[in-house]
Amino acid sequence: MNDFYYPRTRSGKSAILPSVPWHYSGELITLEYRTDVDAVAALLPADVELADEDPGAVAAIWADWQSCSTDFNEIMDPVRCQYKEMFIVIRCKYQDKHYSRCAFIWVDKDFAMLRGQHQGYPKKLGSIHQSRPVNLGKAGPRLEPGGKFGCTLAAYDRRLAEARFTITGSAARPGFVNALPMLHHRWYPAIETNGTDSLEEVVTMSGYDGQMGRCYQGEFELSLFDSPVEELTSIAPRELIAGYWHEVAVSWKQGTTLARRTLEAL
Amino acid sequence: MNDFYYPRTRSGKSAILPSVPWHYSGELITLEYRTDVDAVAALLPADVELADEDPGAVAAIWADWQSCSTDFNEIMDPVRCQYKEMFIVIRCKYQDKHYSRCAFIWVDKDFAMLRGQHQGYPKKLGSIHQSRPVNLGKAGPRLEPGGKFGCTLAAYDRRLAEARFTITGSAARPGFVNALPMLHHRWYPAIETNGTDSLEEVVTMSGYDGQMGRCYQGEFELSLFDSPVEELTSIAPRELIAGYWHEVAVSWKQGTTLARRTLEAL
Amino acid sequence: MNDFYYPRTRSGKSAILPSVPWHYSGELITLEYRTDVDAVAALLPADVELADEDPGAVAAIWADWQSCSTDFNEIMDPVRCQYKEMFIVIRCKYQDKHYSRCAFIWVDKDFAMLRGQHQGYPKKLGSIHQSRPVNLGKAGPRLEPGGKFGCTLAAYDRRLAEARFTITGSAARPGFVNALPMLHHRWYPAIETNGTDSLEEVVTMSGYDGQMGRCYQGEFELSLFDSPVEELTSIAPRELIAGYWHEVAVSWKQGTTLARRTLEAL
């Protein structure tokens, strides 16, 4: 019986997630801004505190990924390796250490969504788009000052976010909000569905073999829209910091459990 | 802080799953057949046995659902209440009781997929279609003997299953394979991703206020196709039993944990 | 060589549209209201006049269809027979006769979209949803007074229209705006793309073997939203008339050309 993700069968052939490690290569647009500090606090569980410095800082990130397992079979069947992602990252403090933390996230493939369940990312499905840079012709921005990119997010047939980013120059690093190890909670509510969790874990994770490629900074505008089933407008920008277009590669195989509470064994 | 599903925020507005109870109304096509008993055994975890009687019986079920929470807001925004589902049900024995058990399942909305994570259904995304009966005109089958229905399932751009069902008469009940309480395992692999589970639960669940509406039986053909990431062909039909078109309504609020193993609290 | 729709091959097997006749069975929600008469006039070509009576009347129609050709093969492969549609119908006068006319229309399948090109419907792709009535359970409205339905339309990740409809009683017919033969223009701009049309036709069409099934009337609300590439808000409701839920079946095989202008033969 394979010992990883659903469905668990003897062969493991149909598991929605392959065995680790997982490899990622992508192009990201990271837009950093400050929002109301109380709105960030409202997104943190009771055991997590605001970051000491710049606690209202937020990163809104669009990503166009390819990911694969170690035999690279997904690259040859690209509908199973390509996905897009938009996520909101804040920072926080837990037991005196600072972390990055994903508050909201949307992807457009099921394997990416369930990978989030494993890693503690609160993933939903969405429709995510970002302009791609081009090397020739007029139908896209160039990776150079003046290059203009558009980004959008929608879910359940409502547009949730729009951004415009213009490169002003090169950058050494793509901001600071998503730069720390992640701190996530992994909750599994009991099937009794009575407000208790069978499992509550606090975990931290980072990738390995991370590489940073081309990196540009620039100016941006960001608009967040309301929906009956979203709360992005609670963290609307109050002050823009900076935006970045950057290439990323990273691999992932494991995180570390910092705390675990469980219901009693039966 | 809302105490249920991701993301957990103070308002709970953006949670992918609303609070229970959940209400369902749907039209199902259930196709029962026998497969290789060893293939069914291969789908069971070590603590679960084959059913005593007719252990190779399988139900392949297509469902066209609407579901909602108790304030019915989803009905007014139907992109959030309608979904389609195809699932494979087998039966099994656990601690001397018999249960139904979902072996494979595909849905076409994220809320349905994560609801599966809560209930122990190993849900993936797919493209699911079934003919709808019509009351007038030529573009659909009638709910009467001779009415012919088509069903299809695809995932990752490959067709995985096709069926044809023809009504031969009315029926008292839609078969026996999916008629027992469900027995599911809820596994949450540790973030250390080392082959251990932080949580392993065996749960059982049934709906309440179940209603059966119109129910017809008939003849069918079922074809299952291969994919690099599926194993449906392992449970191909060896002997057909019977097919059913039936209306179902049910509500759900909770299950019962039968066994729980956890890693040590940290 | 098949003599109908793209691609034209000897076998015709891959043609996006099968040979006529085409059969349709569907459930529709028709919402009739009055808008600014000048806004209706602005949607008419120069050779078409406003209707003599009630020229500002508009029908916003959501439809959940199955359609098929005469060998019914699409019913057995339902991904090829099911589609959803939202369309805006106005009325007009052409050469002293009154007609219905489709001003805007969205569908969710390619065969439906190209069928529109043939018939003169200006079809685009959209995401269209309407609540389905249910016979049992809580997850849907009943077809009886008090039954409440929601309807939505989106395109390019923006919500374009939302409606709520509540049944108040039965009805003899589903309104008057979409009740006349259609008058459409079929334009094929010259490949020189210089503002001239190779072909301009004025055509009229009706179905045959039309049947009306259950029909209910009621109250509604309708909201239309803006987009950079739509102009629905130009025909926003000023006065509501009535709404209807109704079953329809119809077949189609041909229309009649009323006028034709062409560029010179080469």
Add this chain to the structure above:
Amino acid sequence: MNDFYYPRTRSGKSAILPSVPWHYSGELITLEYRTDVDAVAALLPADVELADEDPGAVAAIWADWQSCSTDFNEIMDPVRCQYKEMFIVIRCKYQDKHYSRCAFIWVDKDFAMLRGQHQGYPKKLGSIHQSRPVNLGKAGPRLEPGGKFGCTLAAYDRRLAEARFTITGSAARPGFVNALPMLHHRWYPAIETNGTDSLEEVVTMSGYDGQMGRCYQGEFELSLFDSPVEELTSIAPRELIAGYWHEVAVSWKQGTTLARRTLEAL
């Protein structure tokens, strides 16, 4: 009244196609092979002949495009500029000149599909994927010898084509099959749907300001699969020629009508 594409309104805001010129930037994988010459002949209308040389040559092309109009608004709303395309190109002779000709084509956006109706491409909707090259990390091929790419096409939930391409070196040009001006037929069947066309045109077209960027050649495998509504298997490879990964930019504003037959004006 705007004088171009559906729907025609006074403002033209909602037209599915913007005014020309249109600009394109894309990455293509072109796989050239020879098939049965009779199968190519079977795809040609009566007024078109096989090419004099290498008449069985075919190009199967996957393309990942961005396209926009001259104000570039689509780049800032990328869901309206990005689309994918798979198409089959053959060559032919018409009135003693040789041309390239699109036999089959699938895209994944409505604007691209209707642009095809204007240009004579027989476009349908499909699900199209090709591996993207990456500059860093493991989740994608590098643009260098040994870089391996996968390509897939599906429509109506059936996989229609799969290819694997491996770079062996750089190339001066991406083959010869799609290198000539296009020769397309633009047919508009009469609304009487009686086997006659209101308009039949033979047109030719090329882009302008074409640019070729990086270009690599290599080895490939290509598999074509059957469907009830496709005929790709009729042109299965008999002998592989060569494959190419290449960057393209081009603009388009017009074609030229070579022949036009129309029904009589009314």
